[in-house]
Structure formats: C-alpha cells, structure tokens
Amino acid sequence: RxxxxxxxxxxxxxxxxxxxxxxxxxxxxxxxxxxxxxxxCWDNAVMERFFLNLKMERVWQADYANQAEAMADIADYIVGFYNNVRLHSSLGYMPPTRYERRPPIQPIAVSEII
Known part of the structure; x- marks a missing residue:
C-alpha cells in the first residue's frame, strides 16, 4: 500500500x-x-487480539518445516483469510477489505428552511 x-x-x-x-x-x-x-496491555488491545487470533486460528495448528514455510503460511492467513474472508464484529461483520471498499455513508440532508 x-x-x-x-x-x-x-x-x-x-x-x-x-x-x-x-x-x-x-x-x-x-x-x-x-x-x-x-x-x-489495553493500550494496544487491537493488535494483541490480532496476534491471539493468528496464533489460535493458524500458527498453533501448524507444524512448520522451516521459517520460509511459516512466513508463507502466515502471509496467506493474513492476506487470503483474515483480510478477505474472516468476519470482524467491529466492522459490522464484514472482512476488512470489503469494509474499506463500501460506499461512503451519505450524511442525512437537513433542510435549510427554518
């Protein structure tokens, strides 16, 4: 980016x-x-939660042969699943990429007539 x-x-x-x-x-x-x-730990709670999800949903379930395999698998998790498929409650149950591409919310027009 x-x-x-x-x-x-x-x-x-x-x-x-x-x-x-x-x-x-x-x-x-x-x-x-x-x-x-x-x-x-509350200062960076969002990142702490991300790394917990990464570990629970991917890393702890894997048995990597080497560092290169781990790096490729973690990149696949982040780019392929976490950002594009996984639903995030804080984003209205949308994946981050879909949330970022949504149309901007239009403000409610207010009449200027008093």
Missing part, C-alpha cells in the same frame, strides 16, 4: 520491538512506533 510517512505501528513492549534494529527500520521507512505502557 505504500503508506505515507507517519503511519503508527503498534506493538507491545517485547524486546524485539524495543530493539535498536527494529526502531531504526521503522524510522528508515518514516513509521512511528507506539508501545503499550508498562503493565498495560
């Missing part, structure tokens, strides 16, 4: 996300890191 600079990337406080290498990578691409506060 080539997002513009300033896109916020949410994560927990895991050492991999706090590492200099990760922060440098984000910075190089103009992305901003957002970490949950210490001991407060």
């Amino acid at each position: 080539q997002p513009p600079a300033g896109l916020v990337v949410h994560s927990d406080r895991g050492s991999q996300y706090a590492s200099e290498a990760y922060r440098t990578l984000l910075s190089r691409h103009g992305l901003l890191l957002s970490m949950s506060r210490k001991g407060n």
Whole structure:
C-alpha cells in the first residue's frame, strides 16, 4: 500500500520491538512506533487480539518445516483469510477489505428552511 510517512505501528513492549534494529527500520521507512505502557496491555488491545487470533486460528495448528514455510503460511492467513474472508464484529461483520471498499455513508440532508 505504500503508506505515507507517519503511519503508527503498534506493538507491545517485547524486546524485539524495543530493539535498536527494529526502531531504526521503522524510522528508515518514516513509521512511528507506539508501545503499550508498562503493565498495560489495553493500550494496544487491537493488535494483541490480532496476534491471539493468528496464533489460535493458524500458527498453533501448524507444524512448520522451516521459517520460509511459516512466513508463507502466515502471509496467506493474513492476506487470503483474515483480510478477505474472516468476519470482524467491529466492522459490522464484514472482512476488512470489503469494509474499506463500501460506499461512503451519505450524511442525512437537513433542510435549510427554518
């Protein structure tokens, strides 16, 4: 999608996300890191839920032979299923791609006659 600079990337406080290498990578691409506060998982609850779904619906059911197989399967889950098929209650029980393509909601016209 080539997002513009300033896109916020949410994560927990895991050492991999706090590492200099990760922060440098984000910075190089103009992305901003957002970490949950210490001991407060609610800051990034949406991402925490996504990773729980990923693990429960795909990763924990698989027995990957190698990293390449895992990466391909996880990409297939995200692109093929999670974004295009899986229904999301917070999106009116639509997959994200369908939700993004829906026609904009037209505001109710209000009469200017008083």
